[in-house]
Amino acid sequence: MNEKAILILVSLGMVLCLSACAELKQTGREIGHTTKKVTTAIGHGTRDTVKAIGRETKEVVEEIKE
Known part of the structure; x- marks a missing residue:
């Protein structure tokens, strides 16, 4: 009985x-x-921000050259 329990x-x-x-x-x-x-959302947001800053910087440099 004990073994069954x-x-x-x-x-x-x-x-x-x-x-x-x-x-x-x-x-x-x-x-x-x-x-x-x-982490994917953070990475994509960071990537998009860096690209936008790069585009704006390029436009400002081109305006300065003119």
């Missing part, structure tokens, strides 16, 4: 552990995707 408790513990691992994995995946989206 231990087997049931161990089985229940393993099932709960697997469930917790799946939740942690999903949470990690969501954090990773969100981080990728944010």
Whole structure:
């Protein structure tokens, strides 16, 4: 009788552990995707700003030459 109770408790513990691992994995995946989206947005914003500054600088230099 004691061995059956231990087997049931161990089985229940393993099932709960697997469930917790799946939740942690999903949470990690969501954090990773969100981080990728944010860094991509920052990178694109920075790139666009640098390009705009470059264009404006080029126009100012051309006006000065004239």
